[in-house]
Amino acid sequence: EQAEIGLIGLGVMGSNLSLNIAEKGNKIAVFNRSPEATRKFYAEAGELQGQLVPCETLEEFVASIRPPRPIIIMIKAGDPVDQQMELLKPYLSAGDIMIDAGNANFRDTMRRFDNLKDSGLTFIGMGVSGGEEGARHGPSIMVGGTEDSWKRVEKVLTSISAKFNNEPCVAWLGENGAGHFVKTIHNGIEYADMQMIAEIYGILRDGLGMSASEIGDVFGKWNEGRLNSYLIEISQTVLKAADPITGKPMVDVIVDAAGQKGTGKWSVIEAQNMGVAATAIEAAVAGRVLSSQRTERLAAEKIFGLPKVAEAPKDKAAFIADLESALLAAKIAAYAQGFAVMSAASAEYNWNLPMPTIAKIWRAGCIIRSAFLDEITSAFTKDPHVPNLIVTPAFAQMVKDTDAPLRRVVSYAALSGLPVPALASALSYFDAYRRGRGTANLIQAQRDFFGAHGFERLDGVDKHHGPWGSGLSEFA
Numbered sequence: 088e089q090a091e092i093g094l095i096g097l098g099v100m101g102s103n104l105s106l107n108i109a110e111k112g113n114k115i116a117v118f119n120r121s122p123e124a125t126r127k128f129y130a131e132a133g134e135l136q137g138q139l140v141p142c143e144t145l146e147e148f149v150a151s152i153r154p155p156r157p158i159i160i161m162i163k164a165g166d167p168v169d170q171q172m173e174l175l176k177p178y179l180s181a182g183d184i185m186i187d188a189g190n191a192n193f194r195d196t197m198r199r200f201d202n203l204k205d206s207g208l209t210f211i212g213m214g215v216s217g218g219e220e221g222a223r224h225g226p227s228i229m230v231g232g233t234e235d236s237w238k239r240v241e242k243v244l245t246s247i248s249a250k251f252n253n254e255p256c257v258a259w260l261g262e263n264g265a266g267h268f269v270k271t272i273h274n275g276i277e278y279a280d281m282q283m284i285a286e287i288y289g290i291l292r293d294g295l296g297m298s299a300s301e302i303g304d305v306f307g308k309w310n311e312g313r314l315n316s317y318l319i320e321i322s323q324t325v326l327k328a329a330d331p332i333t334g335k336p337m338v339d340v341i342v343d344a345a346g347q348k349g350t351g352k353w354s355v356i357e358a359q360n361m362g363v364a365a366t367a368i369e370a371a372v373a374g375r376v377l378s379s380q381r382t383e384r385l386a387a388e389k390i391f392g393l394p395k396v397a398e399a400p401k402d403k404a405a406f407i408a409d410l411e412s413a414l415l416a417a418k419i420a421a422y423a424q425g426f427a428v429m430s431a432a433s434a435e436y437n438w439n440l441p442m443p444t445i446a447k448i449w450r451a452g453c454i455i456r457s458a459f460l461d462e463i464t465s466a467f468t469k470d471p472h473v474p475n476l477i478v479t480p481a482f483a484q485m486v487k488d489t490d491a492p493l494r495r496v497v498s499y500a501a502l503s504g505l506p507v508p509a510l511a512s513a514l515s516y517f518d519a520y521r522r523g524r525g526t527a528n529l530i531q532a533q534r535d536f537f538g539a540h541g542f543e544r545l546d547g548v549d550k551h552h553g554p555w556g557s558g559l560s561e562f563a
């Protein structure tokens with residue numbers, strides 16, 4: 088009996104995904120560049136060995152898979168994927184499907200898809216979220232490629248994906264780069280969620296002077312409410328953990344400089360390319376950049392010192408409730424922005440991205456999974472083409488309810504010198520988005536003044552330049 092699918096790359100993610108596939112009753116062929124890794128993986132697979140076909144050459148690997156062959160490539164994103172595809176190609180036949188399951192830039196995915204166009208081979212760009220645990224026991228899977236290639240892998244992927252109320256968290260989202268684009272935006276939102284939680288942590292720690300463990304308790308409580316989510320849950324867990332070496336709270340000995348591998352940055356770049364304001368995600372990426380400039384920050388603190396923290400509101404419980412609402416409000420902005428980017432990209436690349444489905448498959452398995460995503464699913468199911476999540480009735484009500492707390496929290500942080508770039512950007516986003524009369528009339532006047540760029544008039548009068556005098560076209 089031939090294997091149903093193959094997988095190349097037995098790193099942690101690849102190994103876990105393979106075990107998940109095998110465990111769900113699918114026979115899978117596996118290959119790794121160094122055969123020792125393949126042998127070790129197989130030796131440790133225990134009772135799942137029967138579902139595994141360990142291979143030491145690409146030739147036997149390919150031959151052991153049932154055509155048309157779906158082959159998952161789970162290796163470091165970038166050039167290694169192109170190299171692996173080239174090595175694989177000589178062994179493949181028409182209809183075979185190479186599946187890149189890494190965090191690829193969707194532009195690479197589009198290129199790879201196009202390059203295979205006349206070869207008879209095809210390509211799937213597949214976003215996989217959920218980290219190591221997700222890969223092993225049920226990730227959220229975002230698929231981009233032809234519908235035919237999706238049909239070939241649908242059964243296996245459905246069997247291994249996370250389930251939310253028995254609904255599988257996997258879907259075909261569109262042609263070519265659709266899956267990797269959606270995964271990139273997932274990560275952009277992930278960055279925003281994480282940054283906003285960290286900003287709230289900063290207010291509790293540096294504003295209210297609470298200990299890591301006390302803050303963990305606050306998050307634990309929030310996790311039972313509207314903010315119920317994986318990221319809040321793990322924040323509680325990490326805040327409560329002690330360092331085995333010093334006995335101090337673990338987070339208190341961790342350097343405050345965040346790493347990043349690029350997907351957050353790509354989502355901001357694509358938002359800009361699409362002309363969509365994704366300010367909360369931008370703030371999150373910038374927040375990580377500033378965090379990484381630790382030496383400069385320490386030097387600057389010597390020059391400027393720190394502002395005195397504003398007096399904390401007397402009613403601490405009420406303020407903590409404000410923080411909870413503020414986080415929800417800011418989260419709404421980040422998700423609304425992320426979905427707006429996807430909707431613009433969907434039009435640009437003709438993907439026809441199904442917004443309700445995207446929200447659905449993010450409800451379990453992925454890093455941003457939350458109760459909140461179920462509410463987004465309902466909102467988009469009722470109104471799949473709404474221009475912005477914020478104006479759906481359910482979210483509009485939530486914004487109305489949380490607007491004042493967000494304002495109080497951002498004010499408190501500003502007066503205390505506590506940086507809250509993502510929370511503040513979310514607030515400004517609301518304030519700009521819901522104001523019918525903005526201030527860009529002045530920008531238009533300036534542009535017309537120095538560049539004769541012209542403007543529209545509110546009264547519709549057909550006169551598009553101001554009385555600025557010399558040299559401007561209207562007066563020339």
Ligand code: 6PG
Nearest residue numbers: 216217218274347348349350454
């Ligand atoms: C996921 C994660 C995962 C990983 C990213 C982001 O959905 O499982 O997004 O793909 O955490 O690579 O990592 P960085 O924070 O290092 O950019």
